Amino acid sequence: MSDPWAPSGSGVNGGITSGDMGGPALQNATRGDLPAIMNGDFGKAFEQSFKEYAQRPENKALLERHQKKEFKKAARLSRKSKYAEFQNQVLCADYDAQKNVAPYLENRVLRRVINTFCNDPNNDFSKWANNKEVLNLLESAKRMMDEGRLTEDEAEEMMFQIVSSPDQKWHHEWKLKTKQQVRLPTDQLMGALNEHLEERRKGNDLYKQRKFKAALSQYERALGIVELVVGMSGQDQKEVDRNRISTYLNIAAVHLAQKRPNEAKRFCDKAVDLDPENIKALLRRAKALVMAHEYAMAREDLSRVKDLEPWNAEAEEESRRVVTAEKRDREESRRLYGGIFHQ
Numbered sequence: 459m460s461d462p463w464a465p466s467g468s469g470v471n472g473g474i475t476s477g478d479m480g481g482p483a484l485q486n487a488t489r490g491d492l493p494a495i496m497n498g499d500f501g502k503a504f505e506q507s508f509k510e511y512a513q514r515p516e517n518k519a520l521l522e523r524h525q526k527k528e529f530k531k532a533a534r535l536s537r538k539s540k541y542a543e544f545q546n547q548v549l550c551a552d553y554d555a556q557k558n559v560a561p562y563l564e565n566r567v568l569r570r571v572i573n574t575f576c577n578d579p580n581n582d583f584s585k586w587a588n589n590k591e592v593l594n595l596l597e598s599a600k601r602m603m604d605e606g607r608l609t610e611d612e613a614e615e616m617m618f619q620i621v622s623s624p625d626q627k628w629h630h631e632w633k634l635k636t637k638q639q640v641r642l643p644t645d646q647l648m649g650a651l652n653e654h655l656e657e658r659r660k661g662n663d664l665y666k667q668r669k670f671k672a673a674l675s676q677y678e679r680a681l682g683i684v685e686l687v688v689g690m691s692g693q694d695q696k697e698v699d700r701n702r703i704s705t706y707l708n709i710a711a712v713h714l715a716q717k718r719p720n721e722a723k724r725f726c727d728k729a730v731d732l733d734p735e736n737i738k739a740l741l742r743r744a745k746a747l748v749m750a751h752e753y754a755m756a757r758e759d760l761s762r763v764k765d766l767e768p769w770n771a772e773a774e775e776e777s778r779r780v781v782t783a784e785k786r787d788r789e790e791s792r793r794l795y796g797g798i799f800h801q
Contacts, residue, residue, distance in 0.1 A: 527649075545575045547583040553752055555587035562596050565603065567614045571596065641688045647698070654683040661708060664717075673710045681705045703729045703736060710742050719749035735766055743775055753784050 504772075548556060560570035575586040586592055602608040642650060661676030675747055684702045689695035706729040713722035726743035740759045747756035757780060763773040 462484065472519070484581065511606060514675075527702075544576050546747055547576045548572075551584045551587060555584040558593055559587050559596075562600060565600060567610045568596055570614075583665070638676060640686055641690055644694055647687060647689055647694055650683055650687045651697065651701060654680045657683070658705060665708070665765075670712050670715050674709065675710045677705055677712065681709065693721075701734050703732050707738055707742055710746065714745060714749065717749070719746040722746035723750065734761075737767060737770065739762055740766075741770075741772055741776065744773075744780075748780055750781055751783070751787060753780050756780055 548559065551559075559572050562572060562662070572587070575583045578756040597611045598607070603610065603613050657676050657680035661673045662682065664670075664673035664676060681702070684698055684705060687698060689698050706725045710722040710725040713719070713725065723743055726739050726746060729739035730743065733739065740763050744756045744759040744763075747753070747759065757777070760773050760777050760780070763770055768771070
C-alpha cells in the first residue's frame, strides 16, 4: 500500500500543491505531526506559508490561471446540474406540458428558453409549458427559423426583447426565473473578478481610442461575469456589486458617447438601484437626462449629488448645462412654432 503521507508532486486537475509552495507547512509533515495538524498548528503554518507564496510577484500568473480554472470548473458543474434538473423537470411534468414542449427541444435556442422554465419560484415547470402566450412565441420563432427568415441568434434576440418587455403581464416572473447565477467561495470569486477586470481594461483602452462598438462588446463580456457570480459572504457580494456598478457605468458612458441617452439612463438606473448614493451614477444619469431633454429629472439627480457632496464641481457645471439646454430648447420652440400662433 502506498504511503498516504508521501508527497504527491501534483495537484488535482493541475492545481497548486503544497510542493509548489516552497514553505515549511504540510509538505514536510510526517505521521508524528498528526497531533499538531489536528489541533490546528499546521493549519496556521500552512495559511501563513500560502500568504507568503501568493505575495511573490513571480507566482501571480500561476494563481490567476488556477483561479480562472476553478471558476470555469464551477460554472461547468453548475451547467451540468441545471441540465440534469431540466431533464427531470420535463420527465416529471404532466402529459400536456411534455407534449407542448416536445416539438421545440431539438432547437438549440428554443431548448434554452424551455430550460428557463425550471427556475420558476414555485418549481412549476408545467405552468410555463402550458402558457398559451409562451407557446405561441415558441411556435412563431420556430417557424421563422425553419423558413430561413431568422437566424438562431436573431431569434434569440427577438425572444429576449419580447419576454423582457414590461408590457407583458408575466414580465416580472420571467425576469426572476431567467436569472441564473453561480455561488462561489472567495478564492474562485477572485479568479472570476480578475477575468472581469481584464475584460473591462480592454474596454477602457478601446473607449479611449473612441472605438465605442468594440468597447461596448468588452464591457458586456465583463458584465456577463459579474452578473453570473454571487459571493458566499456579505463582504464578497459587496465586491461583486461594486464591480457591477462600475461596469454599468462603463456601458452607460459608451451609450452617452453614441448619443443614446435612454440606454445610458437604463444602465445608470441599474447602478443607482445597487447604490442610491453613488455620485458617479447620479451625475452620469443626469447627463443622459439632459441629452433626452428631461430637465426636471436631471435637476433631481443633481440636487441629490449636491446634498451628498455640496462641494461637487461637476454637479455645478452640469446644473449650468441644464439651464443652457432649457434656454436653447425654448428658443428653438419659439422659432418653430411662434409664427403659427400669429397667422
